[in-house]
Amino acid sequence: MVAMTSHSQHLTHIAEPPGVAPGTGYTQVVTGTGRLVAVSGQVAFDEQRQLVGAGDPKAQARQVFENLSRCLAAAGAGFGDVVKLTYFVTDIGFMPAVREARDEYFGSTPLPAGSAMQVAALFLPEVLIEIEALALVPGEG
16 A cells, blocks of 8 residues: 655655555655755864864754754745755664654654664764755746
């Protein structure tokens, strides 16, 4: 059975493609039409490039999602337009804090496709989390 939800006219979420186990905390497939928005990996810097939440994955995750929100808005998009998130964490044990922050920003919006990986390091030792996003905004490409 293919479970599909459509929260907007331009995106379709397929949680369980035939023969594939359902994802936990993400959607297996998101398809749609519109203008592609690619958001570079965001880290927990504030507007002055100061790190928010040194040593605190929960605070860093919240700042990362705030930065993603601002980047998406600059492109005329929101979290409801996101089709894929890619998470880079220096400790996979940070994922519960990342998911908690994600859920605060996504609310009841269907979750996008996602990939998470633990990396040996990010570009600064104090940076614990980096997340990039792909979105599709309704309208012409």
